[in-house]
Amino acid sequence: MKTRAAVAIAPETDLEIREVDLDEPRADELRVKIVASGVCHTDAIIRDQWYPVPLPVVLGHEGAGIVEAVGSAVQGFSVGDKVVMGPAFCGACEQCLAGHPMYCVNFYDRNFGVQRPDGSKAFSDSQGAIGSHFFGQSSFAEYTNVVAHGAVKVPDNAPLEILGPLGCGIMTGSGAVLNVLKPTPGSSIAVFGTGSVGMSGMLAAKAAGATTIIMVDIVPERLEFAKELGATHIVNSKEVDPVEAIKEITGGGVDYALDTTGVPAVFAQMTKSLTIRGHGALVGAAKLGTEAPFDIGTLLLTGIKISMVIEGDAVPKEFIPRLISLHARGMFPFDKLIKKYKFEDINQAFVDSADGSTLKPVIVF
Incomplete structure (x- = not known):
């Protein structure tokens, strides 16, 4: 045809x-x-x-x-x-x-x-x-x-x-949070990047019961929009050191973090923003061969975990109906x-x- x-x-x-x-x-x-x-x-x-x-x-x-x-x-x-x-x-x-x-x-x-x-x-x-x-x-x-x-x-x-x-995009951000990071009610999370993937991760964290949700970006309008959608804190990483800001907000670091940018410097910030035994995830795509700094000397002592996540580690036939159900209830x-x-x-x-x-x-x- x-x-x-x-x-x-x-x-x-x-x-x-x-x-x-x-x-x-x-x-x-x-x-x-x-x-x-x-x-x-x-x-x-x-x-x-x-x-x-x-x-x-x-x-x-x-x-x-x-x-x-x-x-x-x-x-x-x-x-x-x-x-x-x-x-x-x-x-x-x-x-x-x-x-x-x-x-x-x-x-x-x-x-x-x-x-x-x-x-x-x-x-x-x-x-x-x-x-x-x-x-x-x-x-x-x-x-x-x-x-x-x-x-x-x-x-x-x-x-x-x-x-x-x-x-894809919304499944990636929300799935990284709900299927991989799995934030517990009352926990803290930082999301680097306020594109659709990052915003989806933020909405998922809110639906999961995280109570400290920090969005990090360099675009003021997008950060304000994130706050309208449910972020409890926003950090403009063009104006302040995001790692220091996150540690000040949380008293030492976040329980969970998500990098949606694929930018090496941002990935490094994400790893350093985690509290002891925190869990971070990368979903941002970078060109093949891209390397990011990872301070193994300092971070060894923290016991953090870093996951590389594709498509939110979802089973689409199970996960997409879950998202539709959350949306229908006004939770996503x-x-x-x-x-x-x-x-x-x-x-x-x-x-x-x-x-x-x-x-x-x-x-x-």
Whole structure:
């Protein structure tokens, strides 16, 4: 069938909206009519070739839509089902079987290989094949074929226009907090970075019962917005030393900390802001080969733990419904992070995401 898709063609170059051919869904796939798709930092860094992903490719990995066709081997889905798409995974390796599919040993190939395991691609046009199956979905298209086991059914009354980011950015921040750090009621946490991932982590910490929530950034407007959403303290790290500020607020350091920036200096600050036996997590993506300072001489004495976290260490079919339930009860208002854009304005959404003027752009088809 014919469909429109936004195609990444070169680093730091606008996506091209083209009419392309979409092949038939395979036995293990769903064809989904995309209602909306979030724009994530990962889309931008792949467009710009931080990771060596073949171009051209249809990006997009925070899709939500309606099932149009069901592959012959797929069970549990019907035409008309509403779905949110999470990352792809093999479902058979030791990590998948242990309940950690975001650490699938085949994660890179399934999500960044931009083709099916057999080498085929779902999209093409007169210029040739176009990469597909980015994160199992390539949701910057009006219609796409997705890996069925990465799709999550949601209720018929679910607001698909806002749910796509639950499949990556918002899942990453909230999952790092709820699934990995697991703050206890009454505990303290510092979140470095007030983008959508950091704000999601903050909302999750609040839902978990943390009572000292410190947001760290250099943008005053975003810090004030964080306070409106529930941060108890804000620290402008352009004006003060954030480690000293956090230790002063908490009387020695935070129980938990989250770095959403991927900036080496910020990672070092995060490690130093923890109290004795504190637990920190990194979710911010950096270029391959990036190294960060880590004071093993001093930090050895603290007994801290640092986790590297992908996609919130979530099981999407279990975790996304939890987030939807929290949102429905007013305990996780992630919709306040979202600004909607028309498909034709997708490149403006990338610009606004990069300069921070929009926390979480969502393309509505």
